[in-house]
Amino acid sequence: MGRGPGARRPAARAPVALFGSWAGAVERRTYRDGRPAGVLTEVVVLAPCSPSGGRRPSAPPARCAATAALVWTALGGTSLGREGTAVHDLLVGDDLPGARTRVRNLVGRATQDLTADEVARAALESVAENSSDAVVGSLVWGALLGPVGVVLHRGANTLDAMHGHRSPRYHRFGWAAARADDVLGWLPARVTVLATALAAPSRAGRVLAVARRDGRAHPSPNAGPVEAGFAAALGVRLGGLNVYEGAAEDRGVLGSGPRPTAADLPRAVTLAHRVGVVALVLAAGARQVLSARR
16 A cells, blocks of 8 residues: 555456556666656556546446446455465464465565464455455445546556565655555545444444554555554454564554454454445445436
């Protein structure tokens, strides 16, 4: 979610891999160590995602949006649940080295020295963050802009994963990708918090309060509220010190329960699924309202 090696996106599918190849080809021609080159690259890469970048769809926009959002929800949500479940199974099977390796599919932090509970925290935080990035974001932008919104959001999200981190190569060049992802992720993150509250009605008030109180402690303006909301819904405490490429980063304290363990991962996967369903209902309703006004 903008400017950081936080949660990795769920495993890439063919359309995303194709987009990544296109972005890589553009980057090879436009890369310079500076922000202007990064801005130019983002504009060129995302140009085909704009309303004028392709032909007008023949099917009604509402139908296209619903189809695109549903397909992406199935792909992103299923990949996310599968990875979270795989980490859980390795941890309960006492395969800590395997769990450390598998969780790298979800996170960008260093995992080689993590304890079992730290691996569980890393996986749970990624399940929360990617619920907004890989599922809710596409639903929200699909509801607002139709198929173009889905493609634009996924494109910006993929570019952030490619360029939006503070490595020596991308520290300046990736600024535009990180900012674009932050802007496009702001509304979906807040919708994710609302969907989390609705998906955990007995803790709804707590979810909203903790997301507002603790989310600001996180360096990401979008991942913070989302992870804090999940922490409150599950009754655990997330955040803390993470290590990225040799550098430590404080992610704040999110929630006030005990630290998560492997046993909390199935609960997180179930919550993420419920959040996706709630977000789908909200997005479908919003799309109907917007279509009726046109």
